[in-house]
C-alpha cells in the first residue's frame with residue numbers, strides 16, 4: 001500500500017511539473033520557435049547592443065552593467081528624469097543628454113525612453129506578432145503605422161537586417177521572462193518662444 005501511495009505521489013509531482021512546464025512555454029510565447037532560432041536571436045541582440053539602451057543598469061566594479069533581473073525591460077517607470085538645464089542642448093552645443101541607465105535620451109526630439117522589449121503583454125511586446133515587430137523596425141513607425149520612432153533608436157540599421165535575422169531577434173525577446181514595466185511616453189520638445 002505504501003509503495004502504491006509512493007508511486008501516486010511521484011506520478012502527481014511529475015504531472016504538476018509537466019503542467020508547470022506547459023504554462024512556462026505558454027508564458028514565454030516562444031512556442032514554435034526552435035532553440036536554434038532563439039540562440040541566434042540572442043547572438044544578434046548581443047551584437048546589436050540592444051541591452052545598452054533597453055536595460056536599466058546596476059553598478060559593478062567595472063562601472064554600470066545591465067541589471068540581469070530587469071534585462072530589456074526599458075526605462076523604469078519609477079525613475080524620474082531630471083529637468084534639462086536651459087541652454088545646454090542646441091546647434092553648436094550638446095546634441096543629446098542621457099541618464100545613468102542610458103534608457104532616457106534628451107535631444108532636439110524632446111525626451112525618448114527606451115521601450116520594454118520583454119514579452120509582458122501589457123507593458124512589453126508580448127502582444128506584438130512577429131509581423132508587427134518586423135514592420136516596426138523596417139518602417140521606423142510604431143507597429144508600422146503609428147508614430148515615428150525617435151532617436152537614438154537605430155531602427156534604420158536594425159530594420160535593414162534580413163527578415164530571418166529579425167525573426168530570430170523577435171523569437172529571442174519572446175523567450176525572455178516578461179517584466180512588467182510601463183515605460184513613459186516621450187516628452188515633446190519645448191515649443192520655441194514667439
Ligand code: HEC
Pocket residue numbers: 044045048049050051052053054103105112113114115117136141142143148149150151152153154158169186
Ligand atoms: C542607442 C540606444 C538604443 C539602442 C542601441 C537600441 N534601442 Fe531600441 N529604442 C531606443 C529608444 C530610446 C526607444 C524609444 C523610441 C521612441 O519612443 O520613439 C527604442 C524603441 C525600440 C522599440 C519599440 C518601438 C515602438 O514602436 O514602440 C523596439 C522594438 C526596439 N527599440 C528594438 C531594439 C532592438 C531589437 C535593438 C538592438 C538590435 C535596439 N532597440 C537597440 C533606444 C535604443
